[in-house]
Amino acid sequence: MGWQWFHRLGSPRWFYEKTGPWVFWLGLAALILLAVGTLWGLGFAPVERLQGNSYRIIYIHLPLAFLSMAGYYIMAISGAIGLIWKMKLADMVMKSAAPIGAVLTFLALFTGAVWGKPTWGTWFEWRDPRIASTMLLFFLYLGVIALQASYQNQQMADRFSAILAIVGTVNIPIMYGSVYWWNSLHQGATIKFTGGTSMHPSMLYPLMVMIAGFYCFYAYALLKSVRAEVLHREYRTQWVKDLVSSNRAV
Amino acid sequence: MDFQFESFGEFLAMNGHGAYVWACFAVTFALMLYLAFAPDIRVRQFIRQQKRLERRMAAARSGELESG
Amino acid sequence: MHPVRKQRLIFVLFLVFFAGAAAALFGFALRENIDLFYPPSKIVAGQAPVDKQIRAGGCVLPGSIKRIENSMTKNFIVTDGIANLAVTTDVILPDLFGEGESAVLTGKLNGDGVFVATQVLAKHDETYMPPEVADNLNTADHVKTCKGLDYGT
Numbered sequence: 001m002g003w004q005w006f007h008r009l010g011s012p013r014w015f016y017e018k019t020g021p022w023v024f025w026l027g028l029a030a031l032i033l034l035a036v037g038t039l040w041g042l043g044f045a046p047v048e049r050l051q052g053n054s055y056r057i058i059y060i061h062l063p064l065a066f067l068s069m070a071g072y073y074i075m076a077i078s079g080a081i082g083l084i085w086k087m088k089l090a091d092m093v094m095k096s097a098a099p100i101g102a103v104l105t106f107l108a109l110f111t112g113a114v115w116g117k118p119t120w121g122t123w124f125e126w127r128d129p130r131i132a133s134t135m136l137l138f139f140l141y142l143g144v145i146a147l148q149a150s151y152q153n154q155q156m157a158d159r160f161s162a163i164l165a166i167v168g169t170v171n172i173p174i175m176y177g178s179v180y181w182w183n184s185l186h187q188g189a190t191i192k193f194t195g196g197t198s199m200h201p202s203m204l205y206p207l208m209v210m211i212a213g214f215y216c217f218y219a220y221a222l223l224k225s226v227r228a229e230v231l232h233r234e235y236r237t238q239w240v241k242d243l244v245s246s247n248r249a250v
Numbered sequence: 251m252d253f254q255f256e257s258f259g260e261f262l263a264m265n266g267h268g269a270y271v272w273a274c275f276a277v278t279f280a281l282m283l284y285l286a287f288a289p290d291i292r293v294r295q296f297i298r299q300q301k302r303l304e305r306r307m308a309a310a311r312s313g314e315l316e317s318g
Numbered sequence: 319m320h321p322v323r324k325q326r327l328i329f330v331l332f333l334v335f336f337a338g339a340a341a342a343l344f345g346f347a348l349r350e351n352i353d354l355f356y357p358p359s360k361i362v363a364g365q366a367p368v369d370k371q372i373r374a375g376g377c378v379l380p381g382s383i384k385r386i387e388n389s390m391t392k393n394f395i396v397t398d399g400i401a402n403l404a405v406t407t408d409v410i411l412p413d414l415f416g417e418g419e420s421a422v423l424t425g426k427l428n429g430d431g432v433f434v435a436t437q438v439l440a441k442h443d444e445t446y447m448p449p450e451v452a453d454n455l456n457t458a459d460h461v462k463t464c465k466g467l468d469y470g471t
Contacts, residue, residue, distance in 0.1 A: 046448035053264035084326040111274040121412030170341040187444040200447040224289035244300045
């Protein structure tokens with residue numbers, strides 16, 4: 001029936017075997033897109049009229065900021081699915097999404113700070129609403145990591161980190177709205193879901209390539225991390241034992 | 251579409267903004283490499299650990315047989 | 319749906335709803351405090367504390383930047399189209415600072431209603447274009463928030 005795929009997803013073994021071939025292609029796509037986008041954005045996109053070359057940081061800052069929020073949705077939604085349907089795989093996705101999201105959010109803050117120095121005149125403005133809500137996002141990721149590490153019982157760890165992740169979703173609309181609801185140092189969104197963008201096409205195309213590349217990279221990193229988590233949690237099952245003794249896992 | 255810089259040196263310098271731009275890209279790609287390959291390290295450790303466990307169990311079984 | 323799952327689904331929905339409501343109330347209560355800076359109109363209207371470190375933000379009034387000779391002192395006026403605030407500073411101004419551009423200042427308001435800035439930050443907007451395109455469009459080199467502003471002259 002229509003729900004069969006959903007129930008199949010509950011089987012870590014089915015997931016592990018199905019997604020094996022995807023890893024390579026996602027990695028290849030990410031590598032090509034990131035290489036093309038980086039070269040295009042750094043070398044071939046024109047200079048910005050006010051910011052000069054420092055604006056080129058947007059080619060990683062914006063995809064990182066996108067992913068830090070998209071990754072949070074993935075973590076919170078899979079946490080909710082794990083909580084409601086007790087689906088093992090969803091719990092594994094939630095756990096794996098936390099460290100990846102934390103690193104990407106850290107990078108979004110870091111690249112923002114480095115960009116802020118030549119343009120705004122300061123590395124960091126703690127009180128800026130956009131920066132403060134991004135810091136909060138970073139701490140929410142760290143919270144999930146900490147909860148996962150502090151419970152011996154995996155079920156308890158999954159339950160409490162899912163609750164934290166779900167409560168933390170309220171921060172996402174605050175992040176989007178922070179530059180519009182309050183006056184802030186951070187500029188508004190460059191790419192809007194409704195209406196056009198405020199970037200010249202010669203600069204926008206490489207940015208699109210970079211965004212696509214970062215999304216492929218995220219899928220690649222998350223998939224590999226979930227697959228490692230599957231092996232760890234299913235170590236007692238016969239199929240993992242067979243996989244280990246036949247050296248086919250790596 | 252042309253290359254925007256006269257020379258490789260200028261490409262690196264980026265009109266004074268080179269340090270900022272290159273630092274961002276370098277740190278980002280370094281951490282992304284870590285994210286990409288950390289799961290491989292984890293899987294390798296897991297397999298080594300499982301194999302050690304297997305060997306120990308096998309040794310324990312044969313020990314039991316000898317003494318019994 | 320299984321009743322137990324339904325119960326857990328309702329729990330999750332409640333969690334989101336109450337966390338959202340709490341955040342909304344919190345944000346509403348603190349809405350003034352979350353603002354990074356005071357607009358000039360509020361400062362001129364006396365709604366900002368005097369002699370206490372605050373932030374001000376607005377557009378630099380074209381033609382208002384005056385450099386005092388033989389010193390680091392710069393005087394200029396920031397405006398939000400409603401009121402003008404006189405600013406004096408002796409710090410180095412960032413590259414993107416300019417007339418008709420947006421700026422965020424940290425400092426104290428003195429008794430004469432002049433803002434003494436100890437930090438000047440430039441605020442840029444989200445439009446990115448190459449210089450020759452900007453020339454062709456004949457757009458003034460000013461950030462969007464400051465474009466078409468009634469400078470109240």
